[in-house]
Amino acid sequence: MRDHPRLPSSPGFWRSPVRGPRFTSVLGLVLLVGITVLFVTGLLSYAAYNPDLASVNDKTPDKGLLGFYLFDWPTNPHWLYRFTQGVHVTLGITLVPVLLAKLWSVVPKLFALPPARSLAHALERLSLLLLVGGGLFVFATGVLNVQLDYIFPGSFYPLHFYGAWVFFAAFLAHAALKTPAALRNLRRMRAGQDEAPDVTPDRGPRATAGAAPHGTDGADLISPRPAPPTVTRRGALWFVGGSSLLLFVTTVGRGADGLLRRTALLAPHGGPEPGSGGNAFQINKTAAYAGVRPVETGEEAWRLVVTGRTGTVRLSRADLLRLPQHSAALPIACVEGWSTSDQLWRGVRLRDLAALVGDGDAPPDVFVESLQRHGAFRHAALRANQVADPRSLLALHVNGAVLSPDHGHPARIIVPAAPGVLNTKWVARLTFGDL
CATH class of the missing domain: 3.90.420.10 (Oxidoreductase, molybdopterin-binding domain)
Incomplete structure (x- = not known):
């Protein structure tokens, strides 16, 4: 352990002192709420496009079991689609820093060996792989389509639709496996229990009372040889939250009226204003x-x-x-x-x-x-x-x-x-x- 590990499968390879189960738990609970809203508003968008009506508007190829929720899209209130799709796009862009921080926080788990220690561990690893791949795919295709306008002509809708179902299925499985642990970690955090190992110059990591190796779910996220800290976990959370707030302010205005329309620099403006x-x-x-x-x-x-x-x-x-x-x-x-x-x-x-x-x-x-x-x-x-x-x-x-x-x-x-x-x-x- 004194030699610097060279392989990502070694716990000592990942040295950031910011990583830890409670940092990951906070991000995970934010995503639990945010992605649920994102998925529901996305399904509503497909219903509004009439996928159940005629092949000309059918953006749910072959429908099948995934068309079970489709319904006649209402005309009241008249701003309904403006609201639901505005929430969908704005929330999706706002959650990008949270998603990236969450993926960064759990990346050691993607390389951990052995691949599966038990059935529960195997299910967790599988859900994590699908979650990472599906999340990157769905968010990337959504953001590219918003910013570049029909970058996937004729294919964006089925790609995004099926990708969202794969991602959300993995998300639900992962949430079912990890939410209890996340809540336990947050309760420990409120109680003021430490999760970081006490590192001494000569003897390496030493578990202290209440430390992660003996009492915290997800303790394998904590590096046994952490690098000197440059930011606290709380500071890292503030950075992620501030980044999301910045994206929100520079996106939300194009889906609403008022002064925020002038700050919507990242949302598409629909082209120049024609005529006068x-x-x-x-x-x-x-x-x-x-x-x-x-x-x-x-x-x-x-x-x-x-x-x-x-x-x-x-x-x-x-x-x-x-x-x-x-x-x-x-x-x-x-x-x-x-x-x-x-x-x-x-x-x-x-x-x-x-x-x-x-x-x-x-x-x-x-x-x-x-x-x-x-x-x-x-x-x-x-x-x-x-x-x-x-x-x-x-x-x-x-x-x-x-x-x-x-x-x-x-x-x-x-x-x-x-x-x-x-x-x-x-x-x-x-x-x-x-x-």
Whole structure:
């Protein structure tokens, strides 16, 4: 033990005096709460995307047992998706320092030999490996998608979905195995019991009364040859907490209104504000990016095709303006975590358009098709309860101004509480009926 160990499987290889069961326990209990909320809000996001409705929006491939929780996403309150997805993205980014600190604190366990001393130990090691791998994968894919906008085109949703289930299953197993020990460690910490071994210059580590080697769960995290301390465990926890607070302050504002929007430096801003006046609020993709040409959206060329139980009608923008116009104050909320404040939209109710083709009594689902050529979600499917809501519009104006090309001129969908990508822009066709 006097020689400096060279292999990571040796306890003396890991010399940080900060590592210890109580440091790990505090981080673990924070993650127990935070990751549970993160997982639940993530499942809600998949329900909001209509994975149970039509293949066009199905982001749960083959559904199977993992689709057991799916339900019709409600339209009340109108800010529901803005809130749940804002919590999901902001909390996920805020927990990154806690997750990294937790993984750092338990890294000696990944190299410990023998691989399994008992069945319980083998289960703990397996859950730890899945937890580390799943955690890094889920957090990395989520953060990359938020920051770089569809970095995994066509594959992010199933990758993130299945990765989250693997990670959370390992997380639950690990929590069941380790939470009792974590609570015992915290009780000892409150009682003021020491967990660090007393190191003497000549004789190495010496257990003192109440020291970890004889009484603390997870004592194998403590180095038998700790390096000189540069920070206390409490200081390390303050550093992790301060890092999380910094990430929170620089992320949360894009999912809410107020002064914090100016501090949201790490959250995506949805691109530059297009135009001015009523259209001066965030977008996710421009008309140029989507491949929508001005010649297609002009008054002479553009027609909305509406199909339903009794046939098909074709409507110009002038025809739509002659129909009863209604207004709704609704936000745009994106999966990347940014959202707008309520914007005042004006247009034709979706249920009134359904009535034009014989579906007025009980509006059915609707399949929406866009002029968009590039990017994801060129099509969308809305549930019957969304079509029936009086605030669900085919919008022609916003905040008193005609829709700009980047906001979906000549017409776009706006539905309360729906993810932004289901509020289809540059609408070309509506097909009402069971999907």
